Amino acid sequence: MKSFLFMGALLGMVNACNKNTTPTTSTAGSAAGTYQINGQLQNAPAGTKIYLAELGETQFVSRDTATVGENGKFTFSGTVPEAGIYQVKTTDKNQVLLALSNGSRVELTGDAEKLGDTYSVKGSPDSELWHRYSQALQSTQQQMQQAMPRLEERYSRAAQAGRTDSMRAIQSQAELLQKTSQRPVQQLVRQNPNSIVTAFVVTSILNPEENFTLADSVATQLKTSQPNSRYTKSLVARLDPLRATALGVQAPEISLLAPDGKPVTLTSLRGKYVLIDFWASWCRPCRQENPNVVKAYNKFKDKGFEIYSVSFDQDRDKWLKAIQADGLTWTHVSDLKGWESAAGQTYGIKSIPASFLLDPQGRIIGKNLRGDALAAKLATVLK
Template sequence: MRKFLVLGCFLMSAVGLLGQNKMPQESEGCVVRGVLDGVYKGKKVYLVEEEEINGASKVIDSCEVVDNRYTFNIKDVAVPRMYFIKSGDPECLSPISPFWVEKGIVNIRANSQFFMNCNVAGTANNEIFYAYNAEVRHIMDSVRRVANIDVLLDRNQTPEAQDRAFKARTDFHNRRSLELQEELVRRYYDQAIAPFMIFWEMKANVSLDKLKELRGVVAPSLNGHPYTKQLDEYIRLAEFKVGSDMPDFKLPDKDGKDFTLSSLRGKYVLVDFWASWCGPCMREMPNVVKLYKECKGKNFEVVGVSLDKEKNAWLNAVKSNKMQWIQVSDLKGWATLPVKLCNVSAVPYTVLVDPEGKVVALDLRGEELIKKVKEIVGKK
């Protein structure tokens, strides 16, 4: 297989620069030096931390921007982790700059209105991450040029030909991107970016067996890293299937009272993951309403788990759609615990649980959902 020499050569030159950016050996912290190009309309920038990859985030520090420059001093950096610089300008079109916090000096340069489109350099994981992004952009540019060439040559003009060409370009882009990601993991198996890349980019695009293989590539020295632990938990949950034990959870209901799933043990329970902002969820909801009306009181209950973050949006959707069953939410969106426990990657999503707490069906919808529930409830 052709190796991604662009990535390797880019990093070989980058590594030679790292010595210029290292902090004194005794330092345990990270210095972030930022430069903003253009007119910055905010007064501050903010340092944002995620609890985990794609998890809940919070602002942990702020810094005045003087002459389009800012500096953060982050002390006692235990392990490299992804953080973000957030713009203080409410009109910023792309207000987040991702970067790695690790021991050393990190240099960030971004456009005042496009924080995401930034350059980051200075430490190993940052150099690797932004070399990867550069190669991804190269792949995307190549695919875009192929599409433009087809237009210039008057090719693929029928709708069917255009559709085939689009699918071919998409497949090419996805395959090349996945190859690049795997090359990165295998080349930098002893850096924190390896488990991060597997979880962040690859987990939804490879089989469970391949995911386990890639996890085995990660150096044992990273077994205790939070990102490796998150990956291990994902792999464990990826084996959540029909026949698995349904994990218990506790969430507040509409009135703020704690509801525990295990309180319904002895009944068939449909756990319905949804959100008011999800169009397919709203289109599916009449089927759940119909199911509840027909099976209510037959040793059957529905528990709606909302992925909303706004309480009013959640409760208004419950009311307007006449969702009269148990409704729970901690307003944490995708970070809510049951989403992780049930390995939910998209909504709407349903988990049907039997009276003993075993999963008997997953992701049922429409008439298939109604038929299955009526079938098993009628047997009781």
Template sequence: MKKFLLFASVAAFAVSCNDSLKENEFLVSGTIDTIYNGKQVFLKEAPKERMAQPVALDTAVVENGKFTFRGMAETPQERFLFIEGEEKNAPIRFFAEEGNITINVNKDTIYNSTVTGTFNNEVLAKYNKLNNEVSKKGQELSQEYTKASQSQDAEAVKKIEEQFEAFSDEMYTKFKAFIEENPTAEISIQAFPSLLRSQEATYEELKAIFDKLPQSSKDSDLGKKISEYLEKKKQADAAKSATSVGKQVPDFAAPTPEGKMLSVKEAMGKVTIIDLWASWCGPCRKENPNVVAMYNELHGKGLNILGVSLDEDGDKWKQAIAADKLTWQHISNLKGWDEPIAKQFGVNSIPATLVLDANGVIVARDLRGDELKAKVEELLAK
């Protein structure tokens, strides 16, 4: 069993930072604005389960703008510091591990306090800086997108969507480099989920990065969840490869809203779009008016659409079809992300589209807007 013993000092640096430390011993030396003199500092254990509350471990009192914690940790342990009166703010995160750890509390933004002195805390500081930069950029783009959407500026929306794609690639590159530069750091496993946001990253790429992490990280709860995700990613990539451009569309069938079975072969036209969507998917519903306009214009020339829903609630599925005036054919097994047709095509995000020619050959994947219409018109003109 891992041991973690703590004892706090209420005196200002009762033990000097220069005192020699025993094996696995750590000393946290904190400085904080003197307005907090007499306030308590709470040391808490990071929760092991999502939504759980941190577990209290020890308490120190601020004297002369200083506080200390001293204890033992056989392995690096993620910990939080809460300042009395500031509990509503995000806590200070650090790793309790052998060595002298210095914490300079930022009274204006507590969670941005500086933690230095040991390997994992130095790397954590780099991660926090990177994460703050990425979060700030993401928030700025989101605000711009909302503003453009509300003003119905289609050109601005398209431009920001392109910026989002470039930002996603940039974020993937930066977090990938961070993990590869710090594979043994405790925080690296927590940085890994940022890579999973990329729609372009393959299983092989992600698995190669994951394999560089220590076994202890892989065996953690988060590591196990990532392993499960990667296995699903492996299967999805294989399915996507089997249904890539140039391949014959595999046969499939599912119930219509009326409960009758309908196959893809029965729904095909001169050009066929397989449209994977769901009533709960905001981007899907936003795109529907464009698809409706294209269908109304080109259906008479040979365009058919087969909607495949990732809904689970049949009533909401039917209501969305009626509300968005989706007059083409629809099917769904009502299994959400377990929809077998989505798995058959390796689809892990929606909206997603496949364009088929008259022979059922896949000629394009994941086109939207003007690009989708241009491809359909090109095929109808042949």
């Protein structure tokens, strides 16, 4: 059980130490080819410093500093190399994100002492869109923070009492809560697929692996509307390695030899829920996980569940001995090439154990379901 807080990835960047660089913006003038931020903050005495930073690949990079004048007013203006995400802050705890491009005219107001909760923004459609995303994300975070501790406590009590049915039910509730809480953000993504802000949200905050179909749709549209944007390129680069094994996609075919020397294809098991299990006899975590897999298999094998185990072994005898020793009575295949396994290459396996749960049509519906998570998922789909 774990809490799913969508702001986590963003907060990690927001609170990162800024890299001090020579500012690339200027506080002079506001010609048509420049951006301008006109701000007015409550509880910001004259002389208060306001900082502008650009979102880089892993952290915010300092770009400019302004000083608050009378009535809490300040101004940033200058040029940017391309449309991007920027941070305006008084302190690390009081900051907002804006989208800036040359020609932007942004009006920013709020309370300097609780800026993220009180700010409003006008004049920039992308900045206004981020504000809507921010409100949806904060609502999601609050919902999860309120609900997850109770679910975690119930799960812990059920685990201590050995009530596996209750554990699975609570796990299902947590998964449903997670999916439900994402919907407002997902709806904004669907409504605004051509915005760099949406590209940022999909890449950095939503999990592209769990939302692959939606993310891929956004990437497709951005490649047409903003092909040269770094945010488009970042999203595409994030999706490419996931494309073959994302949730919802058809699992790539595997055809390897079974212990008897005959080839067995993954698609030969079509019509059942299938767990593709990547493991090896020499992999201690794999062997430690095997009892959980055996337990799930014995419970659900007569209800339409099968396992297709792909070994990363190179020694045939050790592979076969491990199968017997651990009581793994399902389908096994291997090309005995270790990490050079053809199936491992296709599925992008970087560590084992690794697993993919397929529905009867061969679509991936779960990944790396370990411990009780596999049985809980099977209990849900094999009602």
